[in-house]
Amino acid sequence: MSLRILITNDDGIDAPGIGVMAEIAQAISDDVWIVAPDGNQSGAGHRFSFGRELSFERHGERRFAVTGGSPADCVVAGMTHILGDRPADLVLSGVNAGQNLGDIVNCSGTAAGAREGVLQGAIGIAMSQSMDYEVTHKPDWSNATRFGADVVRAIVAAHSGDDVFYNVNFPFCAVDEVVGLTAVAHQRFSRSPIRYYPSDNDGHFFMAIPETPLPLDPEADFEVLRRGNAITVTPFALQQTHRGALERLGSIALKGQ
Template identity: 30%
Template sequence: MERKKILITNDDGVESPGINKLVEELMNIADLTIVAPDRQKTATSHSLTIEGVLPIKEVPMPCGYKGFAVVNGTPTDCVLIAIKDIMKDELPDLLISGINLGANLGGDILYSGTVAAALEGLTQGITSFAVSLDSFSLNGHFETAAKAVAKIVETKEFYKNLLQERSILNINVPNIPYEELKGFIITRQGDLSYQNYVEKYTSPRNKTYYWIGGDRPPHEIDEETDSYAIAYKKVSISPINIDLTNYRLLPRLKKLLSELKL
């Protein structure tokens, strides 16, 4: 059987434990190309470097593989550089973005560089997954997420129609040992959003600066949502469409259009 060609990227940087554990798990079943930021680029969403140069360097990864690090590049930059240049003569069969430090549930995906990289893969015609672990610890159970992803990769029928559906898979994994997982479940994007806050400070030199953060609320009670699945030890798989149109609202707005005058 021909080995798949997989492009791997992330938003936590090429040295993060998540991407290294993913490479360790997949290197025996696929041919991998790793192109990732050289530093932490979390919450950069779908940002693209329009001005300025993007140097690239080959770096040894802790897992023993060699990867490409894009200096100060965003996840979207990395995907474009990989597809338009590094892999242009032999495009990947699959793009996997992750494993992210921290889950990407509900409204998280609007900010996520991890999810954005997968969406960029989709726009470039590559079947794509975003993978996240529900932990911000560098010592989290990344092996659990890596094994879960490998199971999905090996089940080709599960994702063979993603491109024609213009969708990616957003995969979230509980931070528990693999043996404690309760299985896979198909979920919808929930409504979970961080309770954001902005803290204002004044430096010793009388300069104003801010610290932006957020607290995640408890999981949702809707059993079909991604956050509910994580709370109950299941791997959440959400098909995410690149089309953001609210189709339920379209008919009502069309009826009201006559009231809108120039």
């Protein structure tokens, strides 16, 4: 039986990257479904639209948009309703236009789609095509197209019921310059990279990432992707309890008790 695959993204149902992801999925399985936001949800993180009615728009066979919905909304709707009694075995989120690295993953709607897939019982893989923003803001999908299906197969084969989702980034380089798939830790920045950024319109501002906090770990995802021309994959644990802090807290008591 083929893997049942659910695709979502945070760039929207009509984004080019979701077409790339559909090609990747269809190279693996003939049971592919798409449930994605009707518009751009970049930076939405793991937001749910509680208390607000949502609706579906059919965009073709096994292809649905959720009006106003986040990537997490889409995965839940797909896994618990659209796919009926057989939810997906694999949730693929992306392919995002632009890299998702380091602590930026915490606010990524692409990452949230994969994370929610795991929470719903599937294997979850987020995929992003990196760009050099000093050169272009238009992604070249060649590496995602060429290597995407092989990357998914490799991760699924290595998966062993781990309580993780996987974050994949394709490098910004020629296809023949890609050196392979490298498993790396994520870059923990010295501070949040997200900052206030002033607008040219008086009284308005943006949330932006004007610069990368330094220093950077040469062995973590950010620098390995940028300098090494490797496809990077990072497993993110869903059990977030810090055991050391848990033990320290277990030994404290309120004053007077």
